[in-house]
Amino acid sequence: MPLILHGLTPIHWAAAGASIALITLALLFLTNRRLGISTGFEDVCSFVVPVSYFARDAVRSARKWRLPFIAGLIIGGFLSAVLAGGWTPTWDLGMFDQAIGFGHAGKLAWMFAGGLFIGFGTRLADGCTSGHGIFGLSNFELSSLVTTISFMAAGIATTQLVYRVLFRV
Amino acid sequence: MALLYLTLGTLFGFVLSRSGAADYNYIQAMFLFTSVQLYGIIGTAVAITAPGLWLIKRYGRTVSGRPIVVPLKPKHRGNAIGGALFGIGWSMCGMCPGPIFVNIGEGKIYAIAALAGALAGAGLFGAVYTRVQSVFRLPRLVVGTGRT
Numbered sequence: 617m618p619l620i621l622h623g624l625t626p627i628h629w630a631a632a633g634a635s636i637a638l639i640t641l642a643l644l645f646l647t648n649r650r651l652g653i654s655t656g657f658e659d660v661c662s663f664v665v666p667v668s669y670f671a672r673d674a675v676r677s678a679r680k681w682r683l684p685f686i687a688g689l690i691i692g693g694f695l696s697a698v699l700a701g702g703w704t705p706t707w708d709l710g711m712f713d714q715a716i717g718f719g720h721a722g723k724l725a726w727m728f729a730g731g732l733f734i735g736f737g738t739r740l741a742d743g744c745t746s747g748h749g750i751f752g753l754s755n756f757e758l759s760s761l762v763t764t765i766s767f768m769a770a771g772i773a774t775t776q777l778v779y780r781v782l783f784r785v
Numbered sequence: 786m787a788l789l790y791l792t793l794g795t796l797f798g799f800v801l802s803r804s805g806a807a808d809y810n811y812i813q814a815m816f817l818f819t820s821v822q823l824y825g826i827i828g829t830a831v832a833i834t835a836p837g838l839w840l841i842k843r844y845g846r847t848v849s850g851r852p853i854v855v856p857l858k859p860k861h862r863g864n865a866i867g868g869a870l871f872g873i874g875w876s877m878c879g880m881c882p883g884p885i886f887v888n889i890g891e892g893k894i895y896a897i898a899a900l901a902g903a904l905a906g907a908g909l910f911g912a913v914y915t916r917v918q919s920v921f922r923l924p925r926l927v928v929g930t931g932r933t
Contacts, residue, residue: 633825633830634829641837653881657903670911674927685797686886693807693888695795695798695799695890710810730875730899734871734906743858746881763868770871778877
């Protein structure tokens with residue numbers, strides 16, 4: 617199956633998994649940082665939402681690394697598109713377009729709603745696929761095992777409901 | 786140091802972009818059990834990170850000699866419930882938090898709405914934290930001790 621991005625063939629999962637592991641280990645060994653992306657939402661919120669949750673010492677002290685790391689993620693995606701054949705803004709959403717449609721406004725509303733679940737859920741669970749799924753599982757943390765099982769199960773249930781019941785492919 | 790974080794983030798973003806981890810179809814294929822790609826990626830990442838992490842912790846220091854500190858994530862009722870909410874969002878957007886940023890970089894316009902939603906969701910959680918704290922047995926907030 618080609619990627620939505622320029623119809624590229626994805627790199628092998630073993631190479632991708634090994635690269636992610638090396639980046640995770642480099643982050644710890646070089647800079648003493650525990651991989652985690654969704655905590656970065658707090659760093660952004662901490663500039664605009666004046667509540668004590670975002671004034672935590674843990675948030676304030678981590679901005680200086682999380683914000684450049686997140687900026688890197690954006691640059692990484694940008695470079696990937698440029699090197700693959702050029703950067704072009706796109707609305708393409710693969711099987712969503714074929715099975716659900718909804719138009720541009722509907723797609724934005726769907727994405728915003730999904731984003732609300734991601735933002736609220738990852739903060740409540742204290743992490744996402746990176747902090748719990750990769751780092752936490754690798755560190756044998758029980759909270760990460762519980763969270764990972766929980767988000768995998770909910771993801772499977774939601775996609776099965778959407779694409780096998782509500783909008784059949 | 787900021788340049789190092791930027792570089793590691795760029796590498797991470799590039800791998801997510803080219804592996805399918807930031808691709809809507811591949812996320813759905815994982816949840817539909819029609820592709821092994823994402824299971825292979827996460828499984829391989831954990832299988833290599835776990836022994837590497839053990840070695841680094843055993844060595845006990847960073848490359849520059851500072852003691853390794855791995856902050857543990859608190860265990861509470863929010864893990865299961867928050868994880869479930871996040872799973873719904875991951876399926877809806879076809880992106881987890883890292884890939885939201887990667888997709889924005891790739892030029893996927895709708896990913897900006899996903900980011901707006903995620904920031905709003907995180908902001909909402911911060912605003913109601915003290916009200917849901919006892920329900921989920923969340924840890925006490927550490928604010929203004931000067932410790933970093």
